[in-house]
Amino acid sequence: MSALDDELDAELRRLFGDERLTVRPKTDAPEAIVAGARRIRRRRTAMMSASGAVVAVVLVGGSLTFGPFRSQDNVAAMNTSVLQTGALPQTVAGSVPPDPTAENPVPGGESPPPTSVPGSPPSAGKPTTTPNAPAKTTPTTGKPAPQFITTGGLISSAGFGNLKLDAYLEGTPPSGVTLTETPTSTACTGYNFSGDGVPGAGFVAASPSTPNTGGGYAVMIVPNGPVHTPEGIGKGSTKDDVKQKYVGAGENESGLYAPASATSIYQFAVDGANVVQAIRLVKTNSDC
Amino acid sequence: MTGELTDFGEFVHASLPGLLRYGHALTGNPHDAADLVQTVLEKIGSRWAHVQHKTGDPLAYIRRSMANAHVSRWRRIKRENLVADIPDTQPHVPADPFEHEPLWQALRGLPPRQRAVMVLRYYEGLSEVEIAAALSISQGTVKSQASKAIASLRTKLAAGAGEAHPFRDSEGRETS
Numbered sequence: 001m002s003a004l005d006d007e008l009d010a011e012l013r014r015l016f017g018d019e020r021l022t023v024r025p026k027t028d029a030p031e032a033i034v035a036g037a038r039r040i041r042r043r044r045t046a047m048m049s050a051s052g053a054v055v056a057v058v059l060v061g062g063s064l065t066f067g068p069f070r071s072q073d074n075v076a077a078m079n080t081s082v083l084q085t086g087a088l089p090q091t092v093a094g095s096v097p098p099d100p101t102a103e104n105p106v107p108g109g110e111s112p113p114p115t116s117v118p119g120s121p122p123s124a125g126k127p128t129t130t131p132n133a134p135a136k137t138t139p140t141t142g143k144p145a146p147q148f149i150t151t152g153g154l155i156s157s158a159g160f161g162n163l164k165l166d167a168y169l170e171g172t173p174p175s176g177v178t179l180t181e182t183p184t185s186t187a188c189t190g191y192n193f194s195g196d197g198v199p200g201a202g203f204v205a206a207s208p209s210t211p212n213t214g215g216g217y218a219v220m221i222v223p224n225g226p227v228h229t230p231e232g233i234g235k236g237s238t239k240d241d242v243k244q245k246y247v248g249a250g251e252n253e254s255g256l257y258a259p260a261s262a263t264s265i266y267q268f269a270v271d272g273a274n275v276v277q278a279i280r281l282v283k284t285n286s287d288c
Numbered sequence: 289m290t291g292e293l294t295d296f297g298e299f300v301h302a303s304l305p306g307l308l309r310y311g312h313a314l315t316g317n318p319h320d321a322a323d324l325v326q327t328v329l330e331k332i333g334s335r336w337a338h339v340q341h342k343t344g345d346p347l348a349y350i351r352r353s354m355a356n357a358h359v360s361r362w363r364r365i366k367r368e369n370l371v372a373d374i375p376d377t378q379p380h381v382p383a384d385p386f387e388h389e390p391l392w393q394a395l396r397g398l399p400p401r402q403r404a405v406m407v408l409r410y411y412e413g414l415s416e417v418e419i420a421a422a423l424s425i426s427q428g429t430v431k432s433q434a435s436k437a438i439a440s441l442r443t444k445l446a447a448g449a450g451e452a453h454p455f456r457d458s459e460g461r462e463t464s
Contacts, residue, residue: 008441009410011391016313016411020385023308023318030300033326034293037333044334181342182424183352189338192424203424208335 044208146241149234152226153199155281157261160221162197165264165283169206170216179204188219188286200225207286219286227279229266233258239274296336300329303347310351313411314358314404316396328353351412352422355404359423394444402437405430 026032159165162174169191173179176197182190188208194201202223207215228234231245239256243249246258246266256268260281269278304325311321332339332350343349386392395403401423408419416434420427 005438008438012406012410015386015389015391015395016407018386021309021312022305023312023321025304025308025322029322029326030297030304033300033304033329034297034333036326036330037296037336038293040330040334183343183349183356183422189342208338 146232146244147237148232149228149237150232151234151236152228153223154230155221155223155227155266155279156230157264157281159218159281160202160223160227161199163193163204163218163221165218165221165281167218168216169204169218189216199223199227205286207283219283220280221282222280223278229260229279233266233268233276233279235276235278237268237276239268239270239276242268242276292337293333296333299336299346300333303350304329306347307350307354310407310411311354311358313407314354316392316403324354324358328357355408355422356424359401359404390445391441394441397444398437398440401425402433402440405433406437409434 153160157165159167161177163177164174167174169179169189174197176195177193178195179191179193182192182203188205191204191206192201193204200223202221202225204218204222205220207217207219226235233242233245239251242256242258249256249258251257256270256276257265258268260266263285264281264283267280267282268276269280271277307325307329308318308321311324312318315321315324328350332346332353339346339349395406398406404423405419408414408422414422416427416430419430423430425433
């Protein structure tokens with residue numbers, strides 16, 4: 001280490017030890033924070049309790065710590081709206097009362113009824129093909145046929161290798177999968193995953209615990225490396241490819257998504273050129 | 289639930305000043321620090337019993353969560369809602385006290401992850417291995433991010449020095 005390095009090191013330590021970093025909290029700030037925590041918990045409890053009425057997606061901004069979407073250097077260059085499900089028609093917070101005493105919770109791990117993911121999801125195992133979206137696929141438009149991407153591991157509505165959506169993660173890990181809990185700032189528990197049981201490493205979020213349901217079930221799978229869907233969408237696909245492949249694909253100011261099943265969606269991180277960079281699989285009634 | 293949140297409230301009372309200071313170091317300004325702390329604490333508080341049970345050191349867990357949240361652009365999207373919900377929770381803060389500190393200004397120009405690596409290293413005193421675990425990135429990435437950050441800081445400081453001393457070149461050498 002050079003003298004210049006030593007000098008900069010010392011200067012950084014001095015700066016981060018400076019008293020002027022002190023920020024004085026408002027006197028009522030702790031109470032406001034506790035109230036906010038209570039509100040989040042009530043919302044979660046109400047959502048979990050309203051099994052029949054829950055029709056929407058809450059993937060609130062808590063998806064803060066998830067895999068490639070935060071770890072890639074080019075994240076700032078990505079469309080800032082990618083991977084948020086705010087486009088989906090209705091939010092749970094607005095659809096259920098905030099009464100935490102509501103009963104009839106969703107049993108942990110039991111799939112809720114179909115959600116409000118726009119459009120019909122593709123049939124299991126059968127890719128949704130472009131003829132279902134003729135306006136977008138007619139040759140007169142000049143748009144090229146979507147590339148069929150097979151790069152990387154396969155992510156499907158079932159999950160990623162042995163790591164399945166809805167898998168219970170607080171007991172024995174899925175075969176060949178190593179889980180390491182990692183901090184998140186969301187209501188969900190986060191784990192980094194790796195091992196022979198999955199095509200690659202990544203991040204998985206488990207549903208939050210509630211007084212009634214326990215939680216701990218995989219609700220979001222975020223592979224670190226490139227992956228592709230059974231329909232051939234992967235890194236390098238374009239936004240148009242996604243829309244041609246999936247009936248029900250949509251986007252809003254928050255980003256691009258497509259139905260994976262009746263209860264899950266794919267979310268696509270696209271760069272500034274509208275090219276898919278990463279994919280994650282998300283349970284549509286998750287509350288992270 | 290009430291007892292649990294009472295316990296959480298006591299924790300917030302005790303830890304809030306330190307977390308705000310840490311947030312200030314992470315974000316570069318007291319307003320974003322307040323927002324970051326509030327956002328993370330509310331979510332942690334909503335599952336406080338779980339966090340206490342799962343982590344031996346909730347404060348360390350919260351600090352790591354703040355670093356991750358700061359790195360993420362997702363937080364900025366959510367922030368608007370939270371602030372709108374609770375408009376009266378921002379601390380009283382003065383203007384930027386480091387306005388005239390060249391190193392502080394240079395730090396503010398770093399990308400969030402590079403800045404987070406710097407803070408974890410120099411504020412928290414974590415090793416490369418610990419930083420890698422905290423941010424869920426590889427040790428190699430920590431090294432490269434730290435290296436880029438240091439290089440960027442040097443360049444900015446040299447440029448700043450050059451502006452202040454017009455008879456020196458970009459590397460601080462005297463010119464004729």
